[in-house]
Amino acid sequence: MKYIDTHCHLDFPEFDRDRAEIIQRAFEEGLIAVINVGTSLKSTKKCLSLTSLYQNCWATAGIHPHHVREVKTGELEELAVLAREEKVVAIGETGLDYHYGREDAAAQKELFRWHLRLARQLHLPVVVHQRESRDDLLTVLKEEGLPERLVFHCFGGDSVLLKYACQHGCYCSFTGTITFEKADAVREAAASLPDELILVETDAPYLAPHPWRGHRNEPGRVRLVAEAVASVRGQRREEVFRLLVENALKFFHLEISESISDERKGGKRRQ
Numbered sequence: 001m002k003y004i005d006t007h008c009h010l011d012f013p014e015f016d017r018d019r020a021e022i023i024q025r026a027f028e029e030g031l032i033a034v035i036n037v038g039t040s041l042k043s044t045k046k047c048l049s050l051t052s053l054y055q056n057c058w059a060t061a062g063i064h065p066h067h068v069r070e071v072k073t074g075e076l077e078e079l080a081v082l083a084r085e086e087k088v089v090a091i092g093e094t095g096l097d098y099h100y101g102r103e104d105a106a107a108q109k110e111l112f113r114w115h116l117r118l119a120r121q122l123h124l125p126v127v128v129h130q131r132e133s134r135d136d137l138l139t140v141l142k143e144e145g146l147p148e149r150l151v152f153h154c155f156g157g158d159s160v161l162l163k164y165a166c167q168h169g170c171y172c173s174f175t176g177t178i179t180f181e182k183a184d185a186v187r188e189a190a191a192s193l194p195d196e197l198i199l200v201e202t203d204a205p206y207l208a209p210h211p212w213r214g215h216r217n218e219p220g221r222v223r224l225v226a227e228a229v230a231s232v233r234g235q236r237r238e239e240v241f242r243l244l245v246e247n248a249l250k251f252f253h254l255e256i257s258e259s260i261s262d263e264r265k266g267g268k269r270r271q
């Protein structure tokens with residue numbers, strides 16, 4: 001069985017002491033690709049450096065809305081240059097997050113618009129982060145126009161967003177939250193989405209699925225998320241796993257050569 005973790009943060013300090021082992025283990029457990037998602041200029045650079053160490057790691061370029069206040073002059077220009085690197089397969093994570101208040105709302109929207117325009121220019125998909133900001137997010141998307149492909153990462157089950165995703169062909173990506181006891185809305189969303197719009201991710205080091213909840217998460221646990229998706233959809237596991245890999249390859253336009261898809265060779269460093 002093969003898996004792809006479409007969203008994780010292996011560049012984070014939580015992995016400083018055993019990053020190489022974690023990556024190696026993930027590939028031994030059946031992962032064929034890992035997308036490391038940039039959250040700042042510095043993080044994007046680190047994700048890119050991982051792509052040069054590991055053939056089957058890819059990166060995204062973006063600044064998370066939480067970091068909107070830290071963006072310095074010239075950083076966006078630099079990010080736009082990095083976004084053109086061969087192993088950058090998406091723009092983000094970007095979006096709006098009002099969980100800690102709306103003081104930065106205007107700046108967040110401006111930064112989100114910048115990412116959407118860059119993605120359109122480079123024909124890249126966008127990884128969207130959304131928390132307590134749905135209406136503003138949909139307004140910005142309406143005003144800017146949708147990029148070629150877009151994913152609502154860590155989909156929380158919001159019914160308006162679900163309807164929007166289905167109508168506009170946006171992808172929804174599920175994390176370990178789908179295994180949490182009180183996450184019925186997430187499970188209902190995963191059950192009702194059309195086959196071609198579902199992705200899975202870990203968001204590691206966060207959101208470890210049951211029975212690892214509260215622990216540091218890692219890419220190999222995307223398998224538990226995929227199993228949960230299969231079970232709520234009442235579909236055969238093999239069928240769903242294959243579908244999830246196909247969707248990820250299609251969304252990010254990943255090309256995995258035969259030698260890379262070999263499970264053992266998978267995680268090894270480039271010669």
Ligand SMILES: [Zn+2]
Nearest residue numbers: 007037093203
């Ligand atoms: Zn993330």
